[in-house]
Amino acid sequence: MKIYSSLEEWKAFRPSLPRSLGLVPTMGFLHEGHLSLVRRAREENEVVVVWIFVNPTQFGEGEDFGTYPRDMERDLALLREERTDYVLAPEVEGVYPPGFQTTVNVEALSSVLEGAHRSGHFQGVATVVAKMLCLTQPERAYFGQKDAQQSVVVRRMAADLGMLTEIVVCPTVREPDGLAMSSRNAYLDAEDRRASTVLYRALCAAQKAFAGGERRGPRLCAAMEEVLRAEPRAEVDYAAVVDPETFAGLDGIEGTAWAVIAVRIGKIRLIDNLLLNAE
Amino acid sequence: MKIYSSLEEWKAFRPSLPRSLGLVPTMGFLHEGHLSLVRRAREENEVVVVWIFVNPTQFGEGEDFGTYPRDMERDLALLREERTDYVLAPEVEGVYPPGFQTTVNVEALSSVLEGAHRSGHFQGVATVVAKMLCLTQPERAYFGQKDAQQSVVVRRMAADLGMLTEIVVCPTVREPDGLAMSSRNAYLDAEDRRASTVLYRALCAAQKAFAGGERRGPRLCAAMEEVLRAEPRAEVDYAAVVDPETFAGLDGIEGTAWAVIAVRIGKIRLIDNLLLNAE
Numbered sequence: 001m002k003i004y005s006s007l008e009e010w011k012a013f014r015p016s017l018p019r020s021l022g023l024v025p026t027m028g029f030l031h032e033g034h035l036s037l038v039r040r041a042r043e044e045n046e047v048v049v050v051w052i053f054v055n056p057t058q059f060g061e062g063e064d065f066g067t068y069p070r071d072m073e074r075d076l077a078l079l080r081e082e083r084t085d086y087v088l089a090p091e092v093e094g095v096y097p098p099g100f101q102t103t104v105n106v107e108a109l110s111s112v113l114e115g116a117h118r119s120g121h122f123q124g125v126a127t128v129v130a131k132m133l134c135l136t137q138p139e140r141a142y143f144g145q146k147d148a149q150q151s152v153v154v155r156r157m158a159a160d161l162g163m164l165t166e167i168v169v170c171p172t173v174r175e176p177d178g179l180a181m182s183s184r185n186a187y188l189d190a191e192d193r194r195a196s197t198v199l200y201r202a203l204c205a206a207q208k209a210f211a212g213g214e215r216r217g218p219r220l221c222a223a224m225e226e227v228l229r230a231e232p233r234a235e236v237d238y239a240a241v242v243d244p245e246t247f248a249g250l251d252g253i254e255g256t257a258w259a260v261i262a263v264r265i266g267k268i269r270l271i272d273n274l275l276l277n278a279e
Numbered sequence: 280m281k282i283y284s285s286l287e288e289w290k291a292f293r294p295s296l297p298r299s300l301g302l303v304p305t306m307g308f309l310h311e312g313h314l315s316l317v318r319r320a321r322e323e324n325e326v327v328v329v330w331i332f333v334n335p336t337q338f339g340e341g342e343d344f345g346t347y348p349r350d351m352e353r354d355l356a357l358l359r360e361e362r363t364d365y366v367l368a369p370e371v372e373g374v375y376p377p378g379f380q381t382t383v384n385v386e387a388l389s390s391v392l393e394g395a396h397r398s399g400h401f402q403g404v405a406t407v408v409a410k411m412l413c414l415t416q417p418e419r420a421y422f423g424q425k426d427a428q429q430s431v432v433v434r435r436m437a438a439d440l441g442m443l444t445e446i447v448v449c450p451t452v453r454e455p456d457g458l459a460m461s462s463r464n465a466y467l468d469a470e471d472r473r474a475s476t477v478l479y480r481a482l483c484a485a486q487k488a489f490a491g492g493e494r495r496g497p498r499l500c501a502a503m504e505e506v507l508r509a510e511p512r513a514e515v516d517y518a519a520v521v522d523p524e525t526f527a528g529l530d531g532i533e534g535t536a537w538a539v540i541a542v543r544i545g546k547i548r549l550i551d552n553l554l555l556n557a558e
Binding site (some may be wrong): 007011014015020040099100101102103104105106107108126127130131132133135137139156157160161162163164245246253 | 286290291295298370378379380381382383384385386387403405406409411412413414416418435436439440441442443524525
């Protein structure tokens with residue numbers, strides 16, 4: 001496994017690699033969710049590249065950029081076990097050198113839900129992911145479904161800009177009690193950790209109603225809210241049922257829909273989602 | 280020479296081509312300036328791709344998108360003579376299909392001079408060029424120096440987004456009387472055509488003063504303005520001496536500087552520039 005911290009060195013090297021390259025973009029502090037992406041990339045590509053970079057531009061003011069958990073040694077050990085070929089681990093000034101001034105915006109999708117609650121977040125995501133995809137020219141890039149709206153923003157951006165990369169979205173990996181794996185779970189104390197299962201329980205309530213035939217968006221939201229209200233530690237940012245392409249709220253559902261939740265538990269903000277299906 | 284109008288077909292085909300691919304982006308109605316880029320691309324790459332697309336998003340309201348000159352038959356004949364391998368000639372809805380919503384912005388550079396006079400122009404340019412570069416993954420892409428600020432915007436964008444493409448800027452090709460070649464020259468009537476040489480004459484006045492030792496920006500601008508004022512058909516948008524990297528106006532010049540001019544002659548807006556040098 002070779003580690004590049006210099007993007008200039010990587011740029012000179014990339015053309016010698018084959019087209020069959022799978023990219024897994026991460027912010028590090030890897031968990032089983034990330035590793036499931038690496039394994040899928042390993043199965044489907046000749047070369048596997050993992051990007052580790054806590055990207056400052058996707059954190060808003062007052063968010064947790066400074067305290068976001070980091071453990072490069074451990075991450076590298078985990079990636080070696082998964083037979084990763086290359087790790088790109090640039091410094092902030094390597095990604096954003098002096099004079100940097102380009103932004104990528106996926107406009108409508110960035111203005112709702114996560115985008116509305118985290119101003120500038122998706123501009124930061126779209127810009128850094130565009131840069132990762134340009135730098136690595138992967139045949140496939142792997143993202144987790146846990147960040148549902150991000151996956152749709154990235155897919156839209158890659159399609160709009162004509163990128164020769166397939167965006168592969170992989171299932172959320174969960175703890176035994178249903179909590180979606182996230183680097184931020186490391187912040188939760190014991191009480192908050194117990195309360196955090198409320199997201200998945202609320203999503204399951206929506207899924208149960210949907211499977212039972214409920215197709216009215218507001219009723220599905222009410223089912224989630226009822227569960228969330230019962231957890232006094234949970235402060236809800238949103239609980240919504242949206243179109244899987246546009247992330248616009250849905251009144252009546254034809255076909256499929258995405259139930260999405262953002263909740264604060266203590267100081268920790270958690271998100272989760274389920275794609276509702278009829279079974 | 281193979282012509283692709285479907286970008287989806289092109290995307291499926293591109294991976295079979297080698298890395299050594301030179302891209303020449305154009306809006307068609309080709310002249311010797313464009314052909315000089317194609318010849319350079321032909322010399323330096325195994326495969327030459329020319330993009331022909333009059334991009335609506337880089338025209339402002341009231342600008343000449345509808346009347347911009349077009350002649351695809353003639354363009355294709357010229358490109359065949361230059362041994363072009365592939366022409367990408369998509370329709371507007373192929374580049375911007377329903378749901379398209381991604382924009383690329385090179386922020387500071389897009390706010391001055393051409394950017395200030397043509398609101399949204401460089402967002403349109405940066406977005407479509409980003410898309411062209413992602414779709415073709417060229418080793419080299421060729422732009423004319425005539426569109427000086429555009430070349431700097433594109434170079435900045437490609438560097439900021441980590442693109443594996445060298446941006447090659449080629450010298451302006453001029454008519455015998457000094458007028459920079461431009462598709463828009465076709466609009467000029469005989470009187471306006473005579474008046475249009477005023478841009479190059481003004482730039483030469485700045486170059487002469489610079490070669491004579493003048494390093495004060497305002498004095499160099501005054502030298503240009505004196506020439507421009509003498510032509511009653513010319514209405515000046517700007518005549519400036521700027522930093523070649525940032526396009527910020529310069530008071531005193533250390534090293535090199537770029538003299539840039541935008542002038543309306545009748546209904547036609549023309550731009551030109553010279554990189555000032557001490558000889």
